[in-house]
Amino acid sequence: MKLYDAGKIIPGVIIFLLIFLYPLYSNIGGAAPVPKPLLPKPAVAKQCVLPTAEMKAQHMQLVDNWRNWVVRDGKRIWTSPDGRAFNMSLTNTCMRCHNDKEKFCDQCHNYLGVKPYCWDCHLDPKQKKEAK
Secondary structure, X not given: OOOOOHHHHHHHHHHHHHHHHHHHHHOOOOOXXXXXXXXXXXXXXXXXXXXXXXXXXXHHHHHHHHHHHHHHHOOOEEEOOOOOEEEOOHHHHHHHHOOOOOOOHHHHHHHHOOOOHHHHOOOXXXXXXXXX
16 A cells, blocks of 8 residues: 655644644643642641541532531531531631631632632621621
8 A cells, every 4th residue: 555645644644743732742841839728727726627638639529518418408517527516617617717718718729720609609708807
C-alpha cells in the first residue's frame, strides 16, 4: 500500500496534534498554588466535628446531609462517630470557628472552580453583621 501525499499528510497530522495538545503541554509546571485557607483559632473550639482529612474530603456531603435531615426530617442534633453532639447548622456550628468565608471557604472553592449553593440561603457572618 502506497501513501500518496505523505509529505503533506504527516506534517499536517503533526501540526494538528501540536495545536490540539497545546493546552496540555503549555501548562506543565504552571498550575496555581494550592490554597492555604485561614484556619480558626484553637480557642474557639478544640476540635472540628470530624477529623481534618475527613472534612476536606467529605464536608459537602456532610453539610448536604445536615440540610436534608433538618429541612426534611426535622432533626436538629447530629452525633459524631466519637459520640459528641452538634447542632446541624452551617452558620451556628461550622461558621462559629470558620467565620471568614472569603479567607476559608472561598479559598478552596475558587481554586477548584465550584460554586456551592449554601450561600443561596445562608448569610456568612460578615453579611449578618452588615444586615443588622
